[in-house]
Amino acid sequence: MTSEVEELIALKNGSHKAFEAIYNRYAGKLYNFIMTISHGDKYMSEEVIQSAFVRLWETKERIDPEKSILFYLSTISRNLLFNRYQRQTIEFLYQKLMINEQKPYHRQTENEIDRKWLESFVDELIDQLPPARKKIFILRKKEDLSTREIAEAMNISVSTVETQLSLAMKFMKAEFAKNYDKLFLAVFFLLI
Incomplete structure (x- = not known):
């Protein structure tokens, strides 16, 4: 792959090699980004990054090769993290409700x-x-x-x-x- 645009076009067409190259290039950067906004939660950061790349593969046909893949992955990762935190908050409230019910x-x-x-x-x-x-x-x-x-x-x-x-x-x-x-x-x- 000579450029990121060509790599993204290959990814859109289902190239595992392009996906692996993108993963290797950006997984570390995304991990550091999520570690920062999750206040150092390693487990959560690893889970979010894996989910983000799964989501990238599942939505590869919608990728715009002219736009920044790092920005796209950062947005997916941030949203996944926030969704997990929201889910944890609701689970906490629901568990408190169930404990009080017992x-x-x-x-x-x-x-x-x-x-x-x-x-x-x-x-x-x-x-x-x-x-x-x-x-x-x-x-x-x-x-x-x-x-x-x-x-x-x-x-x-x-x-x-x-x-x-x-x-x-x-x-x-x-x-x-x-x-x-x-x-x-x-x-x-x-x-x-």
């Missing part, structure tokens, strides 16, 4: 109402998801199946499962943001 019934009436409201709110959001996305979300969050187990159970690819989970989390985050005041109060009173 505690013996001796809470004050207001706290019980807040817990039920929060649980109901999350269930309503789950019900608003498209059927396949809803099923994937429930299998992952309520039945604690891995993305690979879900993919096998539903006979779909792991990347489809990850994409659907990402879209579900993005929807949940947007709905949580719309109702931030109510949710903050409900979670605050449940945790004290």
Whole structure:
């Protein structure tokens, strides 16, 4: 390959050699970039970089050879990292909700109402998801199946499962943001 443009054209056409060259050239730079914005989380950085290159391969036909591949990969990596952090936040809130649900019934009436409201709110959001996305979300969050187990159970690819989970989390985050005041109060009173 004599230039990056030719390399990107070859990648668009399915060249494994071009993909490997791009990976070797940019994986280290992307790793350092993600390490910086993840505050040194090595595991998260490695996961994000691997996912970013998987996404690059899956979307290779849409690459514009005239644009910077490093910028494209950086954007994918940053978005993947932020999506993982959002997912962790929602999982944390959901786990707190489940832990509180298992505690013996001796809470004050207001706290019980807040817990039920929060649980109901999350269930309503789950019900608003498209059927396949809803099923994937429930299998992952309520039945604690891995993305690979879900993919096998539903006979779909792991990347489809990850994409659907990402879209579900993005929807949940947007709905949580719309109702931030109510949710903050409900979670605050449940945790004290």
